[in-house]
Amino acid sequence: MPGPDLLSSQGLRLDGRRPNELRRIKCKLGVFTQPDGSAYLEQGNTKVLAAVYGPHQAAKSKSSTDGVVVNCQYSTATFSTGERKNRPRGDRKSQEMSMHLRQALTAAIKTELYPRSQIDIYVEVLQADGGAYCAGVNAATLALIDAGIPLRAYACACSASMAWRAGQPEPLLDVGHVEEAAGGVVLTVAALPNTGSIALLEMSHRLHMDYFDVVLSRAMQGCRDIEIILDRAVRDHLAEGWTKQDIVTI
Amino acid sequence: MWTTKTFLTKTKRGNILKIVREHYLRDDLLCGSAACNICPHKDDEFVLASNPESICALFEYPHYLVLDTNVVLHQMDVLEEDALTNVIILQTVLEEVKHQNTAIFQRLLEIIGNKKRKFYSFVNEHHKDTYIERGPGEKPNDRNDRAIRKAASWYASHLSANNVGGQFPKIVLLTDDEGNRKIAQEEGIVCCSVKDYIENVNGFVGLIDKLSKNVIPESCSKDALYPAHLTPTQIHSGIRNGKLFQGTFHASRDNFLEGTVSVNGYEKPILLQGHIGINRAVDGDMVAVEIFPEEEWRKPSDIVLEDKADDPGDLLEEEAVLLNTAKPADNNKDEITPTGKVVGIIRRKWRQYCGILMPSKFPGATRHLFTPAEKRIPRVRIETRQSDILAAQRILVALDSWPRNSRYPLGHFVRALGPIGDKDAENEVILLEHDVPHARFSEAVLACLPPNDWTIPEEEIKKRVDLRSICICSVDPPGCTDIDDALHARPIEGTTADGLVKYEVGVHIADVTYFVRPNTALDKEAAARSTTVYLVDKRIDMVPDLLSSNLCSLRGGEERLAFSCVWEIDENANVLSTKFHKSVIKSAAAMTYEEAQIAIDDSARQDQIASSLRVLNALAKKLKRKRLDNGALLLASPEIRFQVDSETHDPIEVQAKKIVDTNSMVEEFMLLANVSVAEKLAAEYPQCALLRRHPAPPPANFTTFLKAAMQQGFEIDVSTNKSFSASLDKAQIPDRPFFNTLLRIMATRCMQQAVYFSSGTKMQDEFYHYGLACPIYTHFTSPIRRYADVIVHRLLAACIGEDVTHASLLDTKQADSICDNLNYRHRQAQYAGRASVALNTHILFKNRVEIEAAVVLSVKRNALQVLIPKYGLEGPLYLPSDKFTYNEEEHFQICNGVVLKTFDELTVRLSLDSTNLQHRKLVFQLVEPHIPGFSYVPEQAMDVDAKTEEKKEEKVEAKKRKEARDTKVKKKAKK
Numbered sequence A: 001m002p003g004p005d006l007l008s009s010q011g012l013r014l015d016g017r018r019p020n021e022l023r024r025i026k027c028k029l030g031v032f033t034q035p036d037g038s039a040y041l042e043q044g045n046t047k048v049l050a051a052v053y054g055p056h057q058a059a060k061s062k063s064s065t066d067g068v069v070v071n072c073q074y075s076t077a078t079f080s081t082g083e084r085k086n087r088p089r090g091d092r093k094s095q096e097m098s099m100h101l102r103q104a105l106t107a108a109i110k111t112e113l114y115p116r117s118q119i120d121i122y123v124e125v126l127q128a129d130g131g132a133y134c135a136g137v138n139a140a141t142l143a144l145i146d147a148g149i150p151l152r153a154y155a156c157a158c159s160a161s162m163a164w165r166a167g168q169p170e171p172l173l174d175v176g177h178v179e180e181a182a183g184g185v186v187l188t189v190a191a192l193p194n195t196g197s198i199a200l201l202e203m204s205h206r207l208h209m210d211y212f213d214v215v216l217s218r219a220m221q222g223c224r225d226i227e228i229i230l231d232r233a234v235r236d237h238l239a240e241g242w243t244k245q246d247i248v249t250i
Numbered sequence B: 001m002w003t004t005k006t007f008l009t010k011t012k013r014g015n016i017l018k019i020v021r022e023h024y025l026r027d028d029l030l031c032g033s034a035a036c037n038i039c040p041h042k043d044d045e046f047v048l049a050s051n052p053e054s055i056c057a058l059f060e061y062p063h064y065l066v067l068d069t070n071v072v073l074h075q076m077d078v079l080e081e082d083a084l085t086n087v088i089i090l091q092t093v094l095e096e097v098k099h100q101n102t103a104i105f106q107r108l109l110e111i112i113g114n115k116k117r118k119f120y121s122f123v124n125e126h127h128k129d130t131y132i133e134r135g136p137g138e139k140p141n142d143r144n145d146r147a148i149r150k151a152a153s154w155y156a157s158h159l160s161a162n163n164v165g166g167q168f169p170k171i172v173l174l175t176d177d178e179g180n181r182k183i184a185q186e187e188g189i190v191c192c193s194v195k196d197y198i199e200n201v202n203g204f205v206g207l208i209d210k211l212s213k214n215v216i217p218e219s220c221s222k223d224a225l226y227p228a229h230l231t232p233t234q235i236h237s238g239i240r241n242g243k244l245f246q247g248t249f250h251a252s253r254d255n256f257l258e259g260t261v262s263v264n265g266y267e268k269p270i271l272l273q274g275h276i277g278i279n280r281a282v283d284g285d286m287v288a289v290e291i292f293p294e295e296e297w298r299k300p301s302d303i304v305l306e307d308k309a310d311d312p313g314d315l316l317e318e319e320a321v322l323l324n325t326a327k328p329a330d331n332n333k334d335e336i337t338p339t340g341k342v343v344g345i346i347r348r349k350w351r352q353y354c355g356i357l358m359p360s361k362f363p364g365a366t367r368h369l370f371t372p373a374e375k376r377i378p379r380v381r382i383e384t385r386q387s388d389i390l391a392a393q394r395i396l397v398a399l400d401s402w403p404r405n406s407r408y409p410l411g412h413f414v415r416a417l418g419p420i421g422d423k424d425a426e427n428e429v430i431l432l433e434h435d436v437p438h439a440r441f442s443e444a445v446l447a448c449l450p451p452n453d454w455t456i457p458e459e460e461i462k463k464r465v466d467l468r469s470i471c472i473c474s475v476d477p478p479g480c481t482d483i484d485d486a487l488h489a490r491p492i493e494g495t496t497a498d499g500l501v502k503y504e505v506g507v508h509i510a511d512v513t514y515f516v517r518p519n520t521a522l523d524k525e526a527a528a529r530s531t532t533v534y535l536v537d538k539r540i541d542m543v544p545d546l547l548s549s550n551l552c553s554l555r556g557g558e559e560r561l562a563f564s565c566v567w568e569i570d571e572n573a574n575v576l577s578t579k580f581h582k583s584v585i586k587s588a589a590a591m592t593y594e595e596a597q598i599a600i601d602d603s604a605r606q607d608q609i610a611s612s613l614r615v616l617n618a619l620a621k622k623l624k625r626k627r628l629d630n631g632a633l634l635l636a637s638p639e640i641r642f643q644v645d646s647e648t649h650d651p652i653e654v655q656a657k658k659i660v661d662t663n664s665m666v667e668e669f670m671l672l673a674n675v676s677v678a679e680k681l682a683a684e685y686p687q688c689a690l691l692r693r694h695p696a697p698p699p700a701n702f703t704t705f706l707k708a709a710m711q712q713g714f715e716i717d718v719s720t721n722k723s724f725s726a727s728l729d730k731a732q733i734p735d736r737p738f739f740n741t742l743l744r745i746m747a748t749r750c751m752q753q754a755v756y757f758s759s760g761t762k763m764q765d766e767f768y769h770y771g772l773a774c775p776i777y778t779h780f781t782s783p784i785r786r787y788a789d790v791i792v793h794r795l796l797a798a799c800i801g802e803d804v805t806h807a808s809l810l811d812t813k814q815a816d817s818i819c820d821n822l823n824y825r826h827r828q829a830q831y832a833g834r835a836s837v838a839l840n841t842h843i844l845f846k847n848r849v850e851i852e853a854a855v856v857l858s859v860k861r862n863a864l865q866v867l868i869p870k871y872g873l874e875g876p877l878y879l880p881s882d883k884f885t886y887n888e889e890e891h892f893q894i895c896n897g898v899v900l901k902t903f904d905e906l907t908v909r910l911s912l913d914s915t916n917l918q919h920r921k922l923v924f925q926l927v928e929p930h931i932p933g934f935s936y937v938p939e940q941a942m943d944v945d946a947k948t949e950e951k952k953e954e955k956v957e958a959k960k961r962k963e964a965r966d967t968k969v970k971k972k973a974k975k
C-alpha cells in the first residue's frame, strides 16, 4: 500500500506507540516572572516556550474597537533541529506559523472584553521533533491561562496522519518528526474541544476524500485528550498555590 | 489511553547529526502463549499452543523455539516446511531481517500470517521487561544477540511463573553462532544449533535436504581457494576515496570465467576474468571492483568456455590453459577493455534456480553438483540423499553461501518440478526462470468472484447505455477465448459541413473493473501478475478463468458489460466527436480474422455484420494512411504459430503468422481508442494518468543497421521517424519481395522498449510514442489480460463520473510503482513467451532435419545470425575462425573468395542438437553457397532426407486423425 511502513504488523508505530496514542506531554505553567503569563511544554521531543504580555493598550495603528488585538510571534531556535539552521527572525515559515497561531488563539480568547487593547504572545520552539505548531498552540493556551486572560475554551492543537495496516487505512495521532519525514499527509487541527469547533485546519499534502473523515476525527480525539492533560496541569498549578517556586530564569 | 510508562531515548550517529528518537516501552504487550494466565489475552490472541508436542529427539518436553536473525535469513526453506511450529519471532529479528533481505522478510510474514504454523511475533523492543539499551562500545550485533537472549529468558521465567502444576512449555533458542550459544548456556538458556535440531527431528523426510549450508566466515583462510572479500567498511571507504567502484556483475553467457561490471566513470564495462578475477561473484550481484593499471588491461576473449562436466573437487583449474590471457599481439586498441577484479560483494542478488542434478560418480555420496538452466549461473554443490530420484528431474535449488575454500557455491534442494523433458516441468521452468507468478488463484481471490451463473442485474443495465440492439461484433485470432474488444460502425443522419458522410463507430471493451474492485484480493493478485502470459500451449491468466474466458469475454450472442468509446467519424476518417460511457452489449458474432475477411470480400453478403465490417475496413485503411503520413513506423517481427496436437500438446507444425487486412482493421481502431483515452486522461489527471511512451532510439543503435542497408545500396534516413518510415518504404528490391520485410525486422531490433509511466513523473514532451508517431498513448483495450488497462479503465470511469475514485488511484508515487511492476512483468512475459517458442521448436525438430532457404540478419565475429522466413525461426550459423576471416569494418565474413554479408540469401540445413539436455539448440549448417570442406553436402544426407520424408507423411496422417488445434498464441497489436 502507499507510503512507507509506519505501522508494524503488530500494529505499533516506529516509536512504540499505538495509532491512537499521543506522545508524552509534560508541561508547566508560570515559568518566567517577567511576562504576564508563561508556560513550557514538551510533546515528546518537541519543546516549546510560550510567553504572554497584556492585555495592554494597543498601538494606535492596530487598535480596534471590536475587541482585543492578538499579536503573535512564532520563532524557532537555531539549535532546535538536528541540523543547525540560522533562520532570520520573521522568515516566511515563521510568519505563516505566527498567523496560524493567531487564528487559533483569537478563537479561544474572549476578545470582546478588551476593546482597544492588545495581547502579545511569543512562542519559541526550543527543540523541533514534529508537531511544533501544535505544541506551540498548547503552550500558548497555558500561558494565556497563566496570564489570567479569559478564554472561551482551551485551544488545543493536534496532528494526525495516515498509515496502512494489512491494507486497511489506520490514522496516526500526534505525528512525530520521523513519521512526518516519511512523506505521508499531515493534517493539523487546532480546536476548542469543549465547544467542538475547529479554529484551524491545515493539510500538508493532498488526501483522498475517502480518508478525510477518519483522519480528522482522530485529530479531534487527540485535541480532546490534550485538553484533559492541559486541564490537569492547570489544576496542579493552581493547587501549588501561586508559590512560583519553580521559576526558571533564562 | 496514556500508557507510556518509561521514556528512553535512542541516539543514532549519522555523519554529523545527532538524532534523538523517542522509544516508548509498554506494559500491554502480550506473550501470545495459551499456557499464560498473566497477560490479558483475548481468545483470538493465543498463537502458541499451551502444550506443544516436541518433534525433536533432543528436547523431549514441550517447548517453544526462539530463532536468531541468521537462522531466519539462512534457513527460510526449512522454516517454510510445515515441520516447525510454535516459534517465537522477536521484533529484533524481524527488523534485522527486514533490513537485510526484503524477499526473506516477505516470506517470513507469510509464515507468521499462517495460523496453522503458530509463529508468534513478539514485540520485545517495546516491552518494558525485555528492552535493553546498547552498552557503550557494544556492537549493534552483540546488542541484538543480547536482546534475543534477554527475551528468551524472559519468556522462560514468564511461562514458569504462573504455572503451579509444573507443566509449562520451555524455551529453546536456535542459533548457529557458537559464541552466542556459550553465553546463553551460561545465562541458563537452553540452546541448540539448527543443524543439530533438524537432524534430530522425527517424521519429516527430506527436511534435512533443505538445510542451508553453514556459513564459514570470510576470515577463515583454511584451504582457501579464493582471496577474501573486503569487509563492508573497507568497501565503503574504498569507494569513497575512488580506489574501488561498485556495479552489478554480469556473467558472460558463453564463457564461465568471464564477466563484466558497468561502473560510473568508465564508458566501457569493466572486464573480469578467471576464478580470482570474478572471485565468487554470481550474475546479478552488486559488487565492488578494483581496476588494474592500464598496462594490464586485456580484451574480452572470443571463445566459448563451459564449466567441465565432472566435479574436480575443491581445486581451481589452471586458468592460463582455459583463458587466452596473453596480451593481443595486434595493436587493435579498440578491443582493449578496462580490466579489474572483484574485491568484495556489496549485495547478493541470489534467487532460486531451476536446473538439473548431476549425481556424483561415487555411489552413496550425498554431495552432488547442480547445473542451473541459466548459463550465467555457476554450478552449485548441494547435499541430498535422494539423488537417484532427483537425477531424472528438473529441480529448484537455492544458493546459500560461497565460502573461500569451495570451488562451487553451496546450496540446498528446494523442490522437484517434474521429470526432465516433461512438458509441464519444462513450462514450470520457463515460468520460474522468468519470475512469472503462476500459482493457482488463492481462496481469497476466488472469493471475490461472482457466482458461475451470474447474469447482469437489472439495476446495472438501467445505469448503463443499452447497446444490445446495435450490431456489434468481435474479430480475433482463431481459438481466442479471452475476447476483450468488439466493434461496430453504422452510418448516421446528416453530413458534415463539407458534405461528407458521417459514421458512428464504437469500440467496446470488456468491463473488467466492474468485477475487479480496487484493493480486493482479486485486484492485488491481478496487479502482481500485471499481464496474462502466453506460452505456446498454456495461458497463465491475470484474472481467474471465470472472468477471463466467460463473464468478461465478449462472446457472440451473450449480453456483456462493456466500456465503450464511441466516435463520430466522417468518411475521410476525421474524428468529429468522442464520447466514453459504460454500456451493455450483445455481440452479434465472434469472428476470426479470416472469417471477417471472407465476410468483407464476399459481395453476396449484404447483412448488417458484413456492411459494418466494410465500413470499418475502409475507415481503418484511411486511418492507417494518416498514421503513416505522420511518420508512424511499420515494423515487423517474425512471428510464428504452432499447430499443436490436441492430445499430447506437442507441436506438429510451425508456420509464419499470416496477416490479413482485418488484423490491421482491428488494430487501427484499438490504436484510435487508446489515443482518445490517453488524451482524455492526460487532460484530467496531470499527476497520475497511466500512459505509455516509446522513446526515440539513440542514433548509435542504428550504426550496424545503416551499414548493412548501405551495402545493399540503400540510404536510410533515421533522423526522424517520418524520414525513417519514408526511406524504409523506398527500400524495395523488385525481385526480392522479402527484402523490405527483412529490413523492417532489423529496424525493429534497433528500437527501444515502450514503457508505461505515470504522467506526473515525466515532462509533456517525453510522452511521445516514437513507433506510433503520436504525442500521447496508453493502453485501454485489453483489460482482461493487461493490468495497465484496468487502471486506465478506473481512471476514465472516475473522470466521466461512472465510478468512484479511490485514494491509491490518484497517488503519483503509487502510480509510478505500479508502472515499474507493469514494465518488469511485461518484459518477463515477453521473454517467457520466447522461451516457450524455443522449447516447442526444439520438440518439433526432435526427429526432423530440413533444408530451407534462409537470410542473413547480421554478421558476428564467429557466426551469422540467420532467419528462416518460412518458419520465422532464427539462430546462429557458426563459422570456424580457421576458415573464415571477419572484416570488422564492413561486417562480412570471407572464405575462399565467398563473401557472406547481411541480407544474403542462403540455404541451410536445420537439425536439433540434444547432446546437452538443458540447452538443446537448433543447429544451422550452411548448404548454399557451397564452400568446400565447410558446407554441408546434401548427398550424404539423402538417406536422412528420405527418412524425414517418411516421417513427415506419418505426421500428416497423424494430423488428420487427431484434430489439430490452433495454439492460443495471441500477439495482438504488437508495436
Ligand SMILES: [Zn+2]
Binding pocket: B030, B031, B032, B033, B036, B037, B038, B039, B158
Ligand atoms: Zn504472558
